[in-house]
Amino acid sequence: MKKEQMPLVQALFQYIEEGIVRHHMPGHKGGQGFCQEILTNLAQMDVTEIPGMDDLHNAKGAIDRAQRLAAKAFGSHHSWFLVNGSTSGIHAMILAACPPGSSLIVPRNCHKSVINAMIMGDVSPIYILPQYDMERGLATQITPAAVKQALESNPDARGVLLVSPNYYGMCADVEEIAHIVHKKDKVLLVDEAHGAHFPFNLKLPSSAGELGADLWVHSAHKTLPSFTQTAYLHLKGQRINKDRVSQILSIGQTSSPSYIFMASLDWARYFMCTQGQDLLSRLIDKLMEVRELLKIDPGINSPIRSIWPEVPALDPTRLVIDFKELGLTGYQAEKILRQEEGIQMEMSDHRYGIFICTVADTQSQLEKIVQACQSLGKNHRKEGNDPFTLSVSREIPKQMMSPRQAFYSKRGKIPLIESQGRISASTIGAYPPGIPRYCPGEQIAKEGIEELLLIQRGGGNLFGVQEDSYVDVVIE
Numbered sequence: 299m300k301k302e303q304m305p306l307v308q309a310l311f312q313y314i315e316e317g318i319v320r321h322h323m324p325g326h327k328g329g330q331g332f333c334q335e336i337l338t339n340l341a342q343m344d345v346t347e348i349p350g351m352d353d354l355h356n357a358k359g360a361i362d363r364a365q366r367l368a369a370k371a372f373g374s375h376h377s378w379f380l381v382n383g384s385t386s387g388i389h390a391m392i393l394a395a396c397p398p399g400s401s402l403i404v405p406r407n408c409h410k411s412v413i414n415a416m417i418m419g420d421v422s423p424i425y426i427l428p429q430y431d432m433e434r435g436l437a438t439q440i441t442p443a444a445v446k447q448a449l450e451s452n453p454d455a456r457g458v459l460l461v462s463p464n465y466y467g468m469c470a471d472v473e474e475i476a477h478i479v480h481k482k483d484k485v486l487l488v489d490e491a492h493g494a495h496f497p498f499n500l501k502l503p504s505s506a507g508e509l510g511a512d513l514w515v516h517s518a519h520k521t522l523p524s525f526t527q528t529a530y531l532h533l534k535g536q537r538i539n540k541d542r543v544s545q546i547l548s549i550g551q552t553s554s555p556s557y558i559f560m561a562s563l564d565w566a567r568y569f570m571c572t573q574g575q576d577l578l579s580r581l582i583d584k585l586m587e588v589r590e591l592l593k594i595d596p597g598i599n600s601p602i603r604s605i606w607p608e609v610p611a612l613d614p615t616r617l618v619i620d621f622k623e624l625g626l627t628g629y630q631a632e633k634i635l636r637q638e639e640g641i642q643m644e645m646s647d648h649r650y651g652i653f654i655c656t657v658a659d660t661q662s663q664l665e666k667i668v669q670a671c672q673s674l675g676k677n678h679r680k681e682g683n684d685p686f687t688l689s690v691s692r693e694i695p696k697q698m699m700s701p702r703q704a705f706y707s708k709r710g711k712i713p714l715i716e717s718q719g720r721i722s723a724s725t726i727g728a729y730p731p732g733i734p735r736y737c738p739g740e741q742i743a744k745e746g747i748e749e750l751l752l753i754q755r756g757g758g759n760l761f762g763v764q765e766d767s768y769v770d771v772v773i774e
């Protein structure tokens with residue numbers, strides 16, 4: 299095989315040859331979470347809607363039976379297989395729940411798919427701010443009180459969308475929020491993309507479905523042994539029309555869904571139902587040990603503990619490591635760990651590194667985190683260095699027009715550095731984790747520009763910023 303003529307194939311084979319320890323998605327960890335029979339038959343399993351294989355968009359046979367088993371496992375009344383990630387589920391949740399011209403209460407730090415759904419469906423966002431822990435530099439969660447206040451100030455809103463858990467494993471008080479939302483006769487949508495494993499072990503936070511969500515999504519590929527792009531959308535109760543959700547999914551998803559993807563969703567459900575409880579218990583215990591061992595080296599902390607009232611539950615499988623006391627940013631630590639220790643984390647920010655740990659990790663792969671971080675501490679400590687203090691604006695930018703109006707207005711490109719006072723025509727932010735700083739229709743302010751440039755200088759990637767410096771703005 300002439301890999302040098304296939305740049306992507308070449309890059310992937312190089313990654314495989316390097317033997318990097320994968321503490322990132324997908325949750326199957328290089329196939330470790332699959333059975334051999336599936337792995338050796340993957341190409342044979344790649345079929346289309348021939349007789350006997352059912353049709354995702356009109357499921358009556360094998361796909362229907364697989365989705366029903368998923369519904370039972372995840373505690374829903376109906377579950378859909380998604381082949382375009384939680385992104386497609388979030389689009390469907392919003393488009394099914396919110397008619398054009400309506401509004402929805404959403405956290406400011408929602409995933410960009412939420413804003414994109416609003417552009418498609420002409421829905422206006424009503425933003426609420428999550429609490430922010432200044433000392434630790436972390437956005438935590440939305441409080442029930444903030445939801446209550448937003449509902450009282452916006453009686454016409456269709457409902458509330460929550461992101462729980464967030465990237466750092468912090469869950470909102472979904473139960474209390476569901477109670478508040480339903481008392482006002484509104485709907486609760488939950489982006490539980492990072493919590494697909496929750497229903498399979500009692501030591502994990504309860505899943506949104508158990509706590510009162512009407513619709514919720516799971517990225518199977520993030521924390522379960524399932525292929526990238528695979529996700530589930532779940533519905534419970536009567537507040538949202540099931541057929542409407544199916545129709546919307548049929549608009550957004552391909553008419554040729556991958557049978558490999560759908561089979562891996564079926565496998566992930568089966569695997570978690572049969573082995574999830576034991577494997578998750580082992581994983582949780584091992585990660586407790588890892589956290590204890592990390593503490594021995596001064597400066598390496600795993601700061602996520604039950605200390606925030608707005609965070610009633612934490613995902614113990616999400617390992618977050620703080621590199622600040624080593625004098626390193628998360629970005630720098632990520633690079634060093636990859637180059638010198640052969641370990642790849644899921645994502646880093648100005649301060650933290652996030653490791654996605656799943657039932658497919660071996661004990662020695664988890665132990666490797668401790669050894670790698672200890673070497674990092676020994677060889678790269680820059681004591682007293684505070685390389686990167688992030689200023690996070692607590693202001694919700696001024697919304698000058700709806701995301702849809704901004705997206706479809708006349709637009710032009712200008713340097714980010716000169717964009718103060720202009721209306722953003724696209725979504726601008728840092729990736730990962732894909733949280734927008736400016737959404738279409740919002741006025742760009744000096745603090746936001748500074749914040750984005752600081753992240754960029756610290757090694758973070760910006761989205762919505764072209765050629766490293768230009769942004770789209772509305773031209774009246």
Ligand SMILES: Cc1ncc(COP(=O)(O)O)c(C=O)c1O
Nearest residue numbers: 382383384385409489491517529
């Ligand atoms: C909170 C959150 N929601 C939704 C998504 C989108 O999920 P997917 O990649 O499965 O489309 C992500 C992706 O990282 C996410 O972090």
